[in-house]
Amino acid sequence: MQAGYAGRSRAPLSTERVLGAAVALADEGGVDALSMRRIAQSLGVVPMALYKHVANKNELLDGMIDAVVREIDPPARDTDWKTTVRGRVLSARRMLLRHPWAAQVIESRVKARTTPTPAVMEYLDSMIGVFRDGGFSLDLVHHALHVMGSRLLGFSQELFEDTPSRPGADREPDPDAMSPEAMAARYPHVAALAMAVTHDTDSVVGSGCDDQFEFEFALDLTLDGLERLLRTP
Amino acid sequence: MQAGYAGRSRAPLSTERVLGAAVALADEGGVDALSMRRIAQSLGVVPMALYKHVANKNELLDGMIDAVVREIDPPARDTDWKTTVRGRVLSARRMLLRHPWAAQVIESRVKARTTPTPAVMEYLDSMIGVFRDGGFSLDLVHHALHVMGSRLLGFSQELFEDTPSRPGADREPDPDAMSPEAMAARYPHVAALAMAVTHDTDSVVGSGCDDQFEFEFALDLTLDGLERLLRTP
DNA sequence: ACCTGAACACCGTTCAAGT
């Protein structure tokens, strides 16, 4: 029935339009309100049409993550590391406040994937670069990332973990996985840090990081800071 | 068909048995594998039978949260605040490692409810007590909780927020909400902290806390700690 | 009064039938 046509736009569908509609829907109603059928409806399109532009819902979520992570301001130039990190983390926080679903989705997808999405990797890579330029050793940068913890991007722990967080369920195989060499070229700071931590030139991201040690290191730094506050009011 | 009976146990159903089966299922397969139908199946029971013991799935999730949060060790006695907080946070971490779904579920439920679940409230209340006994002012305890951030219980931010995190969706009304007086009696440290922060005797939990300020306070304490590390290797 | 099967209104995704 031609008269019943309810399409919101005659513009042809694209991955960008699908992701944009998905982000808008999640901003409005939270991630629970997000469904393939509902996104299609908001675009005036039949549900199956979405599958031409995203392989499945998980890939859609990954695309949404990248879209919002790219909203975070790039690191400021020509100032000290502390000001730069501070400004960037506050920019990340503003993004997370604009998109209240993002922290949770990023965390759950980071856990399910073997590697974070490209925009998250870029964010981390440039953040590591800021610390390095500020004079931090690779080891100290590693500690610093753990200390920043959830303030870095909303999720709490363990970006690169050896063991999947759910013992039974394996991580999803990455559909377009990069070679270690390609990874190292694209994310040089991440690669340098991973190699320094693992002392293993083969794997760029494969952890080797002692999570328990890092957790306690961060916890103690925090407690020391609180103790200092307590003593000098 | 009597021969086809596949019940795992003849013991009568109870809220405890339902929650136990749910936790076991989530531990095995993650929160995505958790469904009312699947829990019922694992108990050898028809799905509808669960609804005698939990009102709905959200209440089930709340019950699961309380069950695992109660696994966290109580605060150690007869030692300084720092050792006590450290030990307890590490105990919380061990719980979160045993139940990889917990951090995410706690975070999402904390955002959806007006008040955290009872066990979470008790955990916070006793943790505030430890800081108070250690000589922290109420204001300093408040800062401290924000500084601890996700290390406290896995979730990243804002236990008591004025505005629901999803602008459109209202928070669920608490089915068995307590009166402010009952809350204050049950969670005295939380109540004292809330009143000190809001300067409003009427509401025990209603925030009034400047989240942006607290975030920056915690961030700066962290950055100061890192700067100190950088200067004195 | 209690219990429960069928039903309802949803999901994500497959697949074959239509153009």
Add this chain to the structure above:
DNA sequence: ACCTGAACACCGTTCAAGT
């Protein structure tokens, strides 16, 4: 070759029919 409706295997939850 492309697009898409119907279908499949799930959800959480309601409700009326059965005991």
